[in-house]
Amino acid sequence: MNVIVIYDSYFGNTQKIAETVARQLNGKAVRVDEVSLDTIKEADVVIVGSPIRGWRPSEKTQALLSSWQAQNFTGKKKAAAFDTRVKKWYSGDAAKKIENQLRKIGFEIITPAKPFIVLGKEGPLADDQIEAATQWGQLLNEKIRS
Numbered sequence: 001m002n003v004i005v006i007y008d009s010y011f012g013n014t015q016k017i018a019e020t021v022a023r024q025l026n027g028k029a030v031r032v033d034e035v036s037l038d039t040i041k042e043a044d045v046v047i048v049g050s051p052i053r054g055w056r057p058s059e060k061t062q063a064l065l066s067s068w069q070a071q072n073f074t075g076k077k078k079a080a081a082f083d084t085r086v087k088k089w090y091s092g093d094a095a096k097k098i099e100n101q102l103r104k105i106g107f108e109i110i111t112p113a114k115p116f117i118v119l120g121k122e123g124p125l126a127d128d129q130i131e132a133a134t135q136w137g138q139l140l141n142e143k144i145r146s
């Protein structure tokens, strides 16, 4: 099973979540601007994570998803999405937006979009969020193998 966790991160928080999830899945965490379409085509499972920036996924994440719009992955790939966000703001929902776009191009969404919480715009992650990412990774693992 070839698993890739694609992430964007300005201050390192989303990267930490991505690396934690990738570890649980024996997968690879790859920065959004280092991913090629060939890498996606070779993957069985694609997890996409982004910090929320102005109620949306980051620009690079949006650009990557847009670049896939001509693809049809129906029946070929499983996926899930996550974001990092500041709880006290009206957050918006980047993870759900990513999930919707992945579904539109045929990915099978294996578990609902997941938010992770940072305590300020530069972080750090809230205390229990690495543990939450570990558990989410384990849940994904079960879904992938079921």
Ligand SMILES: Cc1cc2nc3c(=O)[nH]c(=O)nc-3n(C[C@H](O)[C@H](O)[C@H](O)COP(=O)(O)O)c2cc1C
Residues within 6 Å of the ligand: 008, 009, 010, 011, 012, 013, 014, 015, 051, 052, 053, 054, 055, 056, 084, 085, 086, 087, 089, 090, 091, 092, 118, 120, 121, 122, 123
């Ligand atoms: C320009 C800017 C816009 C942001 N917009 C939002 C937002 O709309 N909702 C939210 O919950 N957090 C927002 N944040 C906080 C980010 O989600 C936070 O910086 C991010 O989770 C940190 O992850 P990173 O270290 O991987 O970049 C914003 C931060 C910045 C700098």
